[in-house]
Amino acid sequence: MSDLSQGAANGFVCIACTDSNPDPYAVHTQTEGTVAVILHRIPQFAGRILVTGFIIPPPGWVCITPCNFNFTEDIGVDGLGDLPLEGDFYRVIRSPASVGLHKRGVSGTSDAVSGVSAIAQDYFYVSGQGLSVNDLSLPRGGKFDLAAGYTEGGEHASHRLGKDADFNSTDLGGRSTSCFTDKRYQAILDRHNVGYRICHVDKGGGYHARFK
DSSP states (O other): OEEOTTSTTOSEEOSSOSSOOOOOBEEEOOTTOSOOEEEOOOTTOOEEEEEEEEOOOOTTOOOSSOSEEEEEEEEOOTTOEEOOSBOSSEEEOOOHHHHHHOSOOOEEOHHHHHHHHHHHHHHHHHHSSOEEEOOOBOTTOOOOOTTSTTSSSSTTGGGGGSOEEEBOSBOTTSOBOOTTTOHHHHHHHHHTTEEEEEEEGGGTTEEEEEEO
């Protein structure tokens, strides 16, 4: 970090950060204070985060307490549960690229998990086939790292809250469930608490659904 307290940022800015967030580190404290609050937004990520600090006092000053510190925090979306990998009316079939980066990728809110199962059941009743389900969310939420260089953008950025689910473009019988052609499937999605649905044009027409 470099001291920009005299500049427009009125605080500190990260000069070698990997999270691609240009926001300044805002430091709030005062002389003789016992607390310094350092604020920096990293909105997409979750997990066990190690926080390490190094304090380098200016000439003539010393650290009365240790200058270096570290601690670990668990950060994530609370209350997510896993969709079983296989149900009566669906099976989870994720891409090797996604599984290679994130072995567990089918967590979601209770509405998302139950919604996927209910959609698959309705689809089975009208087609006689089970649905092929792809990624939901990570166990703690947060950003999938697919094709994004570990930045905040890129593929699956919207999956970080546990409300999203991807469906593959063919069912378990090999029949196309493309959003370009299957109107019955569209109607089923619309009945099941789906806040919106979009068509993955670049993936053969597989659906991406977000539950409310």
